[in-house]
Amino acid sequence: xxxxxxxxxxxxxxxxxxxxxxxxxxxxxxxxxxxxxxxxxxxxxxxxxxxxxxxxxxxxxxxxxxxxxxxxxxxxxxxxxxxxxxxxxxxxxxxxxxxxxxxxxxxxxxxxxxxxxxxxxxxxxxxxxxxxxxxxxxxxxxxxxxxxxxxxxxxxxxxxxxxxxxxxxxxxxxxxxxxxxxxxxxxxxxxxxxxxxxxxxxxxxxxxxxxxxxxxxxxxxxxxxxxxxxxxxxxxxxxxxxxxxxxxxxxxxxxxxxxxxxxxxxxxxxxxxxxxxxxxxxxxxxxxxxxxxxxxxxxxxxxxxxxxxxxxxxxxxxxxxxxxxxxxxxxxxxxxxxxxxxxxxxxxxxxxxxxxxxxxxxxxxxxxxxxxxxxxxxxxx
Numbered sequence: 001x002x003x004x005x006x007x008x009x010x011x012x013x014x015x016x017x018x019x020x021x022x023x024x025x026x027x028x029x030x031x032x033x034x035x036x037x038x039x040x041x042x043x044x045x046x047x048x049x050x051x052x053x054x055x056x057x058x059x060x061x062x063x064x065x066x067x068x069x070x071x072x073x074x075x076x077x078x079x080x081x082x083x084x085x086x087x088x089x090x091x092x093x094x095x096x097x098x099x100x101x102x103x104x105x106x107x108x109x110x111x112x113x114x115x116x117x118x119x120x121x122x123x124x125x126x127x128x129x130x131x132x133x134x135x136x137x138x139x140x141x142x143x144x145x146x147x148x149x150x151x152x153x154x155x156x157x158x159x160x161x162x163x164x165x166x167x168x169x170x171x172x173x174x175x176x177x178x179x180x181x182x183x184x185x186x187x188x189x190x191x192x193x194x195x196x197x198x199x200x201x202x203x204x205x206x207x208x209x210x211x212x213x214x215x216x217x218x219x220x221x222x223x224x225x226x227x228x229x230x231x232x233x234x235x236x237x238x239x240x241x242x243x244x245x246x247x248x249x250x251x252x253x254x255x256x257x258x259x260x261x262x263x264x265x266x267x268x269x270x271x272x273x274x275x276x277x278x279x280x281x282x283x284x285x286x287x288x289x290x291x292x293x294x295x296x297x298x299x300x301x302x303x304x305x306x307x308x309x310x311x312x313x314x315x316x317x318x319x320x321x322x323x324x325x326x327x328x329x330x331x332x333x334x335x336x337x338x339x340x341x342x343x344x345x346x347x348x349x350x351x352x353x354x355x356x357x358x359x360x361x362x363x364x365x366x367x368x369x370x371x372x373x374x375x376x377x378x379x380x381x
Contacts, residue, residue, distance in 0.1 A: 027233045034243045042154050045232030052143035059139040063132035070114035079106045090313050101311025110304035118299035127290035134283035141276035154230050161223040161242045168216035175213050178206040249377050263363050277352035284345035291337040297326035
């Protein structure tokens with residue numbers, strides 16, 4: 001029994017492992033990673049980009065659901081009448097013969113539109129589609145904004161890796177130089193040219209150089225691990241190298257002669273997160289209308305055919321009837337849904353206002369940082 005349980009557990013574990021591997025394919029990085037290659041891999045495999053795309057797929061599914069029309073409802077039934085003699089009911093007293101068409105078996109069949117017509121006439125379906133379309137557009141803008149912000153992080157982390165590699169090269173040069181100095185001073189000490197204290201100072205400097213190399217190696221490893229994570233690497237970080245040649249410092253044309261007001265205007269016009277916030281406000285506004293429209297009754301049209309026999313003497317001759325049913329909002333008028341939609345609108349308005357303030361702070365800080373950095377780079381060059 002234990003062997004069977006163990007085999008079953010291993011089979012389940014293998015199945016889950018296979019599923020995980022199928023859903024999370026490994027990412028292969030080239031031996032030499034350039035800035036363009038890093039951005040390409042990120043756009044295809046970055047975790048946050050894939051999550052944003054999944055949100056778009058979910059919004060597309062919601063839109064498809066909103067566009068759907070309720071399925072018609074079919075119903076039917078069969079019954080039997082007791083204490084009823086169909087032969088006696090259909091007995092012709094004149095001819096003393098039994099006519100056909102009487103039965104003690106009843107059956108009914110009906111169909112209802114499940115309030116599909118009323119859902120369209122009262123505009124409920126149209127409002128649901130508008131809500132879903134606004135949510136889908138917001139999800140697409142969120143994906144664009146995620147790529148914008150995360151591409152900046154990838155570029156920043158790539159430069160950090162290049163800097164860490166340069167720092168390691170410099171630390172190794174210093175280490176080699178200090179090792180050579182230490183060896184020379186050791187020879188001088190053996191010849192009696194310097195004191196033991198002088199040798200100790202040089203040895204201390206050499207050990208500090210060794211420490212700097214170790215710290216630089218750790219910094220480079222951490223930078224590569226972080227870069228690989230941003231690129232969507234699953235599992236252990238593969239071995240790869242970073243191209244050391246960075247683009248030459250050039251001031252972008254739009255920033256050569258600009259002002260804070262112009263940058264703020266461009267940000268308010270083009271920032272994807274602001275567009276997404278505005279679309280969320282639009283979605284919330286339409287959601288309020290959709291919640292209020294719920295008070296319109298869901299009129300369900302129905303048609304039913306029933307019979308118990310087929311002659312005029314039957315208990316229920318062939319009968320076709322039409323019906324109309326609707327819930328009556330007597331005790332509850334969807335106040336909770338309406339209040340929830342109004343609260344959501346207030347949340348989205350506050351979120352957009354907060355984001356507008358954040359955009360101003362981002363642009364001001366970025367402009368000051370850019371100006372200061374450009375002056376330092378130009379001065380150093």
